Amino acid sequence: MxxxxxxxxxxxxxxxxxxxxxxxxxxxxxxxxxxxxxxxxxxxxxxxxxxxxxxxxxxxxAMTATTVSVTAPAPAAGSTDLPLLDWDGPEQVTRLAGVTAAAALAEAPAGHDLPVRASALDDPARAGASIPVVAATTGLPGAVRGTVTAGRFFDAGMVARHDRVAVLGDQAAALLGIRDLGEAPAVFVDGQPFTVIGILGGIGREQFLAATVILPPTTAHDRLGFGPPGRVLITTALGAAAQVAGQAPVALAPGRSAALTVVAPPSLExxxxxxxxxxxxxxxxxxxxxxxxxxxxxxxxxxxxxxxxxxxxxxxxxxxxxxxxxxxxxxxxxxxxxxxxxxxxxxxxxxxxxxxxxxxxxxxxxxxxxxxxxxxxxxxxxxxxxxxxxxxxxxxxxxxxxxxxx
Structure with missing residues (x-):
């Protein structure tokens, strides 16, 4: 029961x-x-x-995961080796899948102080300063996410003709007192005149370029003794940075890619x-x-x-x-x-x-x-x-x- x-x-x-x-x-x-x-x-x-x-x-x-930088070491004094990077490097890199923009960049030779003035005369009434000078390829605005706020950036034709033109970063233009490009103002770098054809602003990467004078590589070599580029700046599509970072050194310096230094963003995940x-x-x-x-x-x-x-x-x-x-x-x-x-x-x-x-x-x-x-x-x-x-x-x-x- x-x-x-x-x-x-x-x-x-x-x-x-x-x-x-x-x-x-x-x-x-x-x-x-x-x-x-x-x-x-x-x-x-x-x-x-x-x-x-x-x-x-x-x-x-959006800000950092699409940037890759490839840097070559400074050549040893008296070295006769071919440079690791050349001005045609960006063309090789842009063929890689995922690359949206690329530019080569060279700074003034070490120990060379290049005075920059907006007038050939040492006139206290005109702006003048010691401003960094760089040489860059035509793809620089896209590689640094910049915008030409006035005038234009130099093109392949100007580079091929060795035109004596310059583009100013917006801060450099303000420092030199150059605002209106309608009268084709000139800047004097180490006493040599260069016609200002554009002002580059809104730079999101390598922001030091906002305070520089940017010259075509051929002109910078002829007039100021610039050598080969020291860096190649690459902008990639989202998610492609790691792949491009592995392929870019080989594309830029076949057989010597190990000598290049690559800076890529950390893993997004x-x-x-x-x-x-x-x-x-x-x-x-x-x-x-x-x-x-x-x-x-x-x-x-x-x-x-x-x-x-x-x-x-x-x-x-x-x-x-x-x-x-x-x-x-x-x-x-x-x-x-x-x-x-x-x-x-x-x-x-x-x-x-x-x-x-x-x-x-x-x-x-x-x-x-x-x-x-x-x-x-x-x-x-x-x-x-x-x-x-x-x-x-x-x-x-x-x-x-x-x-x-x-």
């Missing part, structure tokens, strides 16, 4: 749980609010952290994971603290409910409910509160991430796994919070419970 407790129908357990929650709707709502706040905070913090990390790495991608990991760890702690607060709230309210329902517990025990059935009922009630709080909190959290992203004009990063895991997390929090009250309720003896409930 089976014991009365074994005849307890599970459907009765579910019904009693629903009655226990619905007969005190305000208390149940307030209890659920703690979990809602905890889950909402957790979802928002993780979502905003992921969105912020994506925004940071996107900016990192590593940077993205690092930023995301740091922000996630910071915000995860805040979210977990809120969740713990919600769990404590559920435990306290459930424990108060056990005390208030002592008579009910004694009556149910007298009618055949076993200790485990009493424990199951309170565990189900606390788990149900946590589950509802998780669902509501996940929904509010997702809306919060979208709102924060819209306010900052970011693209929200919403992880569906987080949305699905939040209700489960809420239920587990409710289950854990209800363990102690459920054990307290199950340990009440029927006679004591009935006497206390009278």
């Amino acid at each position: 089976s014991r009365p407790g074994n005849r307890y129908d599970p459907r009765d357990l579910v019904a009693e749980t629903l009655i226990g929650l619905l007969t005190r709707p305000l208390r149940s709502a307030l209890t659920t609010l703690g979990t809602v706040l905890g889950i909402t905070t957790l979802v928002i913090t993780l979502g905003v952290a992921a969105t912020a990390a994506d925004q940071i790495t996107t900016r990192f991608d 590593r940077a993205r994971k690092g930023v995301a990991g740091d922000t996630d760890a910071l915000f995860l702690i805040l979210g977990l603290v809120s969740l713990v607060v919600g769990a404590v709230g559920i435990a306290n309210v459930t424990l108060v409910t056990v005390v208030e329902r002592t008579g009910e517990i004694g009556l149910r025990r007298a009618l055949g409910a076993a200790r485990r059935h009493i424990a199951y009922q309170f565990l189900l009630e606390s788990t149900g509160v946590g589950l509802v709080g998780g669902v509501v909190g996940a929904s509010l959290g997702m809306l919060g991430v979208v709102a924060v992203s819209a306010a900052h004009r970011w693209t929200p990063v919403l992880d569906l796994r987080l949305a699905l895991a939040a209700p489960v997390a809420g239920a587990l929090v409710g289950l854990a919070a209800g363990v102690y009250p459920a054990v307290r309720a199950a340990r009440r003896e029927p006679v004591d419970a009935l006497r206390a409930g009278v």
